[in-house]
Amino acid sequence: MAPIHSLAISARLTLNLHNLNSEGTEGNQQQTRMVHVVGATGDRRAVNAISGDMFKHILVGHLTPLLEAENQPLSPAARQLSPDRIVVGYQPLTDLAGSKASSNSAVMAMMIKDCAVTDLAGALLAGTRAVGRKSVVEFGWVVGLPAATHTEQYLHVKYAPETRATATGGATVAERQALFHRPTSSGVYALVCNLDLYRIGLNDITREYVVGAGDRRVRARALLRALAATLLKPAGAQRNTQNPHIAGCEGVIAVSECSLPAPMLSPLDDRFRDEIERCAAALNRVQADGIRTLRFGSASEAVDILASLSAELELPAAVA
Numbered sequence: 001m002a003p004i005h006s007l008a009i010s011a012r013l014t015l016n017l018h019n020l021n022s023e024g025t026e027g028n029q030q031q032t033r034m035v036h037v038v039g040a041t042g043d044r045r046a047v048n049a050i051s052g053d054m055f056k057h058i059l060v061g062h063l064t065p066l067l068e069a070e071n072q073p074l075s076p077a078a079r080q081l082s083p084d085r086i087v088v089g090y091q092p093l094t095d096l097a098g099s100k101a102s103s104n105s106a107v108m109a110m111m112i113k114d115c116a117v118t119d120l121a122g123a124l125l126a127g128t129r130a131v132g133r134k135s136v137v138e139f140g141w142v143v144g145l146p147a148a149t150h151t152e153q154y155l156h157v158k159y160a161p162e163t164r165a166t167a168t169g170g171a172t173v174a175e176r177q178a179l180f181h182r183p184t185s186s187g188v189y190a191l192v193c194n195l196d197l198y199r200i201g202l203n204d205i206t207r208e209y210v211v212g213a214g215d216r217r218v219r220a221r222a223l224l225r226a227l228a229a230t231l232l233k234p235a236g237a238q239r240n241t242q243n244p245h246i247a248g249c250e251g252v253i254a255v256s257e258c259s260l261p262a263p264m265l266s267p268l269d270d271r272f273r274d275e276i277e278r279c280a281a282a283l284n285r286v287q288a289d290g291i292r293t294l295r296f297g298s299a300s301e302a303v304d305i306l307a308s309l310s311a312e313l314e315l316p317a318a319v320a
């Protein structure tokens with residue numbers, strides 16, 4: 001297999017009865033997260049959505065133990081799934097960044113070498129200086145298709161072990177049963193994600209790899225496996241009582257074996273799979289056999305493709 005520079009997944013994921021990403025709570029009413037999307041005819045619709053931040057958080061939750069199992073270096077904060085990763089509580093980085101004799105490229109090199117999660121998921125060092133490690137992983141909003149997504153509210157009553165008479169209202173406020181409204185959403189959701197695999201271990205300032213080829217490959221394989229796990233278990237909020245029913249997963253995985261990007265188009269458009277394949281054909285006229293597309297019609301097929309790519313994965317030895 002030729003070295004893979006980038007990978008993109010465009011998928012429709014059917015999630016039933018979930019509440020993975022709410023806005024917050026107002027009184028006893030939990031507010032679902034809604035966004036506006038514009039259709040092909042220019043009409044605007046409000047739909048339920050799950051933020052890309054949430055799906056990135058889900059992926060990192062799967063990624064961290066995979067990297068740990070491969071003995072990849074992790075900063076203490078990254079090991080604890082902190083979004084700040086290496087930039088908090090890692091004294092060697094604090095000392096290096098605080099020294100005027102050290103360069104920004106040296107700071108970034110430490111961020112990449114000493115924490116595999118920071119290398120893949122990014123982090124921003126601020127304070128004495130600003131050095132940002134851009135994420136290798138990019139998620140868009142996971143947006144419900146307007147015609148196939150519905151949100152409803154239901155009344156939730158906190159269980160009380162007292163008798164029914166006591167639970168429905170006693171002599172004090174503390175003895176009264178807590179009632180609140182919680183949303184649940186069901187529908188078909190458009191998911192887009194891009195992985196710039198060639199950037200794993202790459203110092204964005206010097207444009208040189210600061211991690212060895214073997215470790216870069218290990219990190220890339222863990223990232224593909226974490227993406228597969230994210231499709232199977234989107235471990236967001238409210239899973240203790242609203243574990244999503246995943247009823248379908250279909251789409252396209254595009255793989256680029258050259259410097260051209262793996263094509264990715266929104267599954268909000270019914271024609272997204274055909275359009276992605278047409279884009280790949282057009283790009284292959286620019287760079288022969290540079291792009292491959294792999295359709296899948298179920299979660300098992302998507303996971304099988306990602307597992308096969310992970311097993312055979314090779315990365316470019318130099319930046320194109």
